Amino acid sequence: MSLELRFHVSADVLEKTPSRCDGISEDLETAQRVYACEMIQDAGILLKLPQVTIATAQVLLQRFYYRSSLARHCSKSAAISSLFLACKVAETPRKTRDLLNVFHRLLCRSQEKREEEKKGGEITFLEVGGQEYWKLKNDCINTERFMLKELGFIVYVVLPYKYIIFFIKLLDAPPEVRQRTWNYVNDSLRTPACVVFGPEVVAAACIYMAARDLSVPLPESPSPWYLLFETSLDQITQVCWHIQQLYKMAPAQYINTRSDRYKNETFDEDEEVEEQQPTPPREREGRSPPSPKRGRYQETPERNSTRQGPSPSRGYRSPRRSRSPDRERRSRSPRRNTDRRRDREEHYQRRDSSRDRESRDRERDRDRDRDRRR
DSSP, X not given: OTTGGGGOOOHHHHHSOHHHHTTOOHHHHHHHHHHHHHHHHHHHHHTTOOHHHHHHHHHHHHHHTTTSOTTTSOHHHHHHHHHHHHHHHTTOOOOHHHHHHHHHHXXXXXXXXXXXXXTTOOOOOOOTTSHHHHHHHHHHHHHHHHHHHHTTTOOOOOOTHHHHHHHHHHHTOOHHHHHHHHHHHHHHTTSTHHXXXXXXXXXXXXXXXXXXXXXXXXXOSSSOGGGGGTXXXXXXXXXXXXXXXXXXXXXXXXXXXXXXXXTTOOSSTTSOXXXXXXXXXXXXXXXXXXXXXXXXXXXXTTTOTTOOSOOOTTOOOOOXXXXXXXXXXXXXXXXXXXXXXXXXXHHHHHHHHHHHHHHHHHHHHHHHHHHHHO
16 A cells, blocks of 8 residues: 555645646646547457556556646647556556557547537548557557656556455445445546545545435444544545546547647657658669679689679689599498398398397296296
């Protein structure tokens, strides 16, 4: 729990976030946070990711915007990088190509694209290897690096789900309360409550809201139930207020909040990173003619200047030395072949004789044992 407390946000940071220091209003910042979390939720469903991975990405996004500004990283790029990083943290990896295709499709289904489609416009598809694809990919990778740098490479996340199961089992609540609480926890990840309060406080507040909706009484004697979970009624009320404010908001839409001041900024300010572009295939007219075939025993012009033809690339090679006539005569002589055949036959005879000797010894031992028994 001590590692998790490092990410709890104080009241001073809530009132003065980096986005508000760059001139972004509170309503716009809240709307873009909610929009990014909704995109992560929809993309996670399309990518068939578990809810733990989606929740981890939403918590990382909320933490990131208390360290960085919306004027530097818009909600679209932060949502893509958060889910890309959460897939690695939760050990549920997905291909970058699939991730970009899903987010591009979600952007095309936004309200602005729908209006263009009604007016006769066409929705553009993401071409793998195209200019827009490389732009999204480079933006995703650079934002992920910047996110890791701002978070100090600490991506440890404790989610309220495990507390829900334990608390509800301890309170002996009906199954309807468990499902309603789970829904409230999913909605609370779109609010700052997941980084302001601990996961046990969020779980207790969601249980409180679910019990109130379903008219399920919670024990109040001999002591209130929330004291057993090391929470207070004030903290539960604040978490409930954040969730209720989420339900009062209008549907969030994407707004590009990136400022021109950070437009050309890269991960490393001292070193400019060029965008990767697909390398075009080499034209046939620009190819150099193939080099002529070189023989095995050709000499270089330095060795023999009178020789015509191209010089080999590996220098001079002397021809292979042939066998001497005497050696060939010895290897092909019938007398030598006869000697080899005779040696081979002698070897087989010795082997057979040794086997026969062993077999005779075994028979003799067997007969001796038989006589002793008699």
